[in-house]
Amino acid sequence: MNEKITSLQASALIMFAIVPTGILLVPGAVVGVAGQNAWLSVLAGMVISVGLAILVGIVCRQYQDAPFLQWIEQRCGRLVAALLGLYLTRYYMTTAAVTLREFTNFISEEIMPNTPELLLKIIIMLVVVYAVIQGIETIVRVNIVIFFISVVLMFMGLFLIGENIEIRNLLPIWEGTPMSFMHGALLTLAWLSEVSLLLILGPYLRKNSPLIRTGIVGVMMAGSGILITVIVAMATFGNKITQMLTFPSFVIVSLVEIGSFLERLEIVFISLWIMTMYVKLAVFLFGAAHCFISAFKLETERLFILLLGLLILLTSQYSWANTAEFHRFTLMLGTPDLFASNIVLPLVIGVVLVVSSLWSKRVEGSG
Amino acid sequence: MTTAIPKQLKVALNWINSELGNSPDTVTRMFTPSGTDSVSVGVVYIEGLVSMDTVNGRIIHTLMDAPDLGDQKPLNCDGYFRFLKEKVVSVGRIAELSTSEEMLTALLDGYTVLLIDGCTSALAAQTPGGAKRSVEEPSSQTVIRGPKEGFTEDLGTNISLIRRKIKSSKLRFVQFKIGQVTQTDVVVSYIEDIANAKIVDEIQKRLESIDTDSILESGYIEEFIQDRTFTPFPTLLNMERPDSIVGGILEGQIAILVDGTPFVLLAPVTFNRFFQSSEDYYQRFDIASFLRIIRYGSFFVSMLLPSLYIAISTFHQEMLPTTLLISLAAQREGTPFPALVEAFIMELTFEVLREAGVRMPRAIGSAISIVGALVIGQAAVQAGLVSAAMVIVVSFTAISNFVIPSLSMATASRLIRFGMMILGGTFGLFGIMSGLMFLLIHMAGLRSFGIPFLLPISPVSVKNLKDVFIRVPKWAMTTRPRLISDPQSSRRQAPGQKPAPPDADHATGGESE
Numbered sequence: 007m008n009e010k011i012t013s014l015q016a017s018a019l020i021m022f023a024i025v026p027t028g029i030l031l032v033p034g035a036v037v038g039v040a041g042q043n044a045w046l047s048v049l050a051g052m053v054i055s056v057g058l059a060i061l062v063g064i065v066c067r068q069y070q071d072a073p074f075l076q077w078i079e080q081r082c083g084r085l086v087a088a089l090l091g092l093y094l095t096r097y098y099m100t101t102a103a104v105t106l107r108e109f110t111n112f113i114s115e116e117i118m119p120n121t122p123e124l125l126l127k128i129i130i131m132l133v134v135v136y137a138v139i140q141g142i143e144t145i146v147r148v149n150i151v152i153f154f155i156s157v158v159l160m161f162m163g164l165f166l167i168g169e170n171i172e173i174r175n176l177l178p179i180w181e182g183t184p185m186s187f188m189h190g191a192l193l194t195l196a197w198l199s200e201v202s203l204l205l206i207l208g209p210y211l212r213k214n215s216p217l218i219r220t221g222i223v224g225v226m227m228a229g230s231g232i233l234i235t236v237i238v239a240m241a242t243f244g245n246k247i248t249q250m251l252t253f254p255s256f257v258i259v260s261l262v263e264i265g266s267f268l269e270r271l272e273i274v275f276i277s278l279w280i281m282t283m284y285v286k287l288a289v290f291l292f293g294a295a296h297c298f299i300s301a302f303k304l305e306t307e308r309l310f311i312l313l314l315g316l317l318i319l320l321t322s323q324y325s326w327a328n329t330a331e332f333h334r335f336t337l338m339l340g341t342p343d344l345f346a347s348n349i350v351l352p353l354v355i356g357v358v359l360v361v362s363s364l365w366s367k368r369v370e371g372s373g
Numbered sequence: 374m375t376t377a378i379p380k381q382l383k384v385a386l387n388w389i390n391s392e393l394g395n396s397p398d399t400v401t402r403m404f405t406p407s408g409t410d411s412v413s414v415g416v417v418y419i420e421g422l423v424s425m426d427t428v429n430g431r432i433i434h435t436l437m438d439a440p441d442l443g444d445q446k447p448l449n450c451d452g453y454f455r456f457l458k459e460k461v462v463s464v465g466r467i468a469e470l471s472t473s474e475e476m477l478t479a480l481l482d483g484y485t486v487l488l489i490d491g492c493t494s495a496l497a498a499q500t501p502g503g504a505k506r507s508v509e510e511p512s513s514q515t516v517i518r519g520p521k522e523g524f525t526e527d528l529g530t531n532i533s534l535i536r537r538k539i540k541s542s543k544l545r546f547v548q549f550k551i552g553q554v555t556q557t558d559v560v561v562s563y564i565e566d567i568a569n570a571k572i573v574d575e576i577q578k579r580l581e582s583i584d585t586d587s588i589l590e591s592g593y594i595e596e597f598i599q600d601r602t603f604t605p606f607p608t609l610l611n612m613e614r615p616d617s618i619v620g621g622i623l624e625g626q627i628a629i630l631v632d633g634t635p636f637v638l639l640a641p642v643t644f645n646r647f648f649q650s651s652e653d654y655y656q657r658f659d660i661a662s663f664l665r666i667i668r669y670g671s672f673f674v675s676m677l678l679p680s681l682y683i684a685i686s687t688f689h690q691e692m693l694p695t696t697l698l699i700s701l702a703a704q705r706e707g708t709p710f711p712a713l714v715e716a717f718i719m720e721l722t723f724e725v726l727r728e729a730g731v732r733m734p735r736a737i738g739s740a741i742s743i744v745g746a747l748v749i750g751q752a753a754v755q756a757g758l759v760s761a762a763m764v765i766v767v768s769f770t771a772i773s774n775f776v777i778p779s780l781s782m783a784t785a786s787r788l789i790r791f792g793m794m795i796l797g798g799t800f801g802l803f804g805i806m807s808g809l810m811f812l813l814i815h816m817a818g819l820r821s822f823g824i825p826f827l828l829p830i831s832p833v834s835v836k837n838l839k840d841v842f843i844r845v846p847k848w849a850m851t852t853r854p855r856l857i858s859d860p861q862s863s864r865r866q867a868p869g870q871k872p873a874p875p876d877a878d879h880a881t882g883g884e885s886e
Contacts, residue, residue, distance in 0.1 A: 012832070014833075015832075113803055117688075117689075117801065117802065117803055118688065118800065118801055118803055121800065125800075126800070126803070129800065129803075129804070129807050130807070133807055133810050133811050133814065136811060136814055136815075137814045140814055140815075140817070140818040141818070143818075144814060144817045144818040145814075147817035147825065147827060147831040147832060148810075148813050148814050148817045148831070150830075150831040150832070150833060151813060151817070151827070151830060151831045152813075154830075270691050270692050271692075273689055273692055273802055276802075277802055277805075277806045280803060280806040280807070280810075281806060281809070281810050281813075284807075284810045
């Protein structure tokens, strides 16, 4: 807990824990369910996620200087803290394994079709484990460098793709049912719910950092990234074609060209995306390691980071026999898991907090 | 354990001779000075370490010519010792020695030791001399505009070169002796109230903890005191130019001077510091900024160009314009090796040529250039061993490497290049990005005396960004770099010094009616 990060660094980290897979998978999925209302759905998802960020921020404020699980142990006992620690370790490991699988699937399909996926996974996890061993300060510093490069490249990309954008494709503004609109919003919320990472990052923030604002800024930046991708995809291809694309953002960047001599510049954007995926994986491995190590008060951190990394690698490689099974898993179990771990859990903690404070007031009053 | 100086002069001189192994360069002389007929004086020095003019003119001659004391003649040796110290020996720095070990140290430091028969103390007069290289233009960090003087191997000269540029009473020089056998003088230089006191303490602590037999160059010190050993990146800067070192000291950095080398260390340093040249501050800010961006670009070219060429030509051919792709394919058709092997052959050949160039006597240096250019370049292409494009890639990479002002950073990029080539040849651009990510993580975790290596890029320090990718005009750099200098003395110059033409009312030379 000696490491300290700033509010901006934490917000940027939350953003990159969401955006890399968010911009790859959310546009296709949201446009698929919400159709013409997709960008409105994303906007609604952002608004709801701000509420979640506030809730997580309030919970975080209760234990700003101590690790989350240590605080839980003080409030609810050792057993609850250990069980919660195990649950969160499982959650972060599963998310990391899913992310690793998505990462290697994409690399295999789009860039390196002949390279064995296991080799790609080994390379990725080696870098990720190295990052986590270096500590959260290093991860946030790397993230900030990538953040600035991303902003520059995003504006360059938008400028270069400008001629392909047709704003009329976004019209009409409302088309479809409220149900599909809400479905799209909830889908976005599921991705943005990763803001609950603040529960782990909170104690690492410098003293008197604005926790609620950190969460809101993080979720707004991530939401904006997804929103821009959805709007550009819809404005470029229209919602019908976007629905048919697995990775609309990838197809968008493949349109970028400078004159007629520099074409197929998607590799530049993919290269940056690869870096953001590394950050995302590092954040989740860090989360898993942090929860596991604090739940069991372990001292040999490096060994457990290495073991957890290995476990994530094996889970990602051997848990799903094929891509179809993997997609079924993310749809049937992944999204509910996101809701349970990122929304229900902070809500339960919030309710427990309110009830316990009311109870203590009542006891004081009667005393 | 110390030994007292023997009372008898002969015994003392014999002890010195035996301790120094009766070395032929040790000169011991015993005589009776004029003005006294009962006191014997011994003079000891090591030839080659002292200035013979000073020894002969200021010590031996004055002793021989000492005034007749008459009634004031001291009766005992202590009185004569004080008399010699205060009235006879006309040398600036004099020390009283009380042990035999001190005597030896003084002799080896270039002092002349005076012993008086019957005395248990000795006098050491500073008479440094011997052959020295004069102040010349630095060989490795040349500039077009700016001072042409460089540090030398003599510590005293180097200190004076700094002192002459900073005429401040706050300039500090703290001396250490490191190396049990070599007893090398190491000096830490900084400006009090500008350098961060915590970093000064840390550097001094690390220097004091060095326990070795020898320090022959500042590189020895660097390896002992750097924050992390297993890194290709240097975390201390070495410079041959006094103006660069003084520039660093004025920004709050700390210089470490080592006797016997013209390379002075500067700490703490951040990544961007390796791309700054002293010339940046002597020429206009716009051209300086342009050149700096060129340097950063060259660093990346030097590190990545061969690997990018390998990755693109092997895995991502779709990125290339069709005409270029066809041309490359035609060139590579005749070459028997894959791009990775081809690049390795060429890069290793160049490294061999470069190393040969350093060791080769100058007279046959030009022969090597011809062999390198014609045989390895043109003939290799004609023989079909490598493609012409690969020769261009390797040559441009090599030239880019020389653009980086700091040799140690240029070396780092050379080393990383080979790792990147393997990654590019096996995993394409994904491998290169993974390698870059690894490097970025590594650099983000590096520190130089506690200062993050990537400062001010990450952690971001907006104020420090004025002298990173671009150099803003001098008048806009009102503060010293944050974290590196003392937090209390961040202000460097007054704000609002932007020059402007005079007001219309005060203007002269305008049109007259």
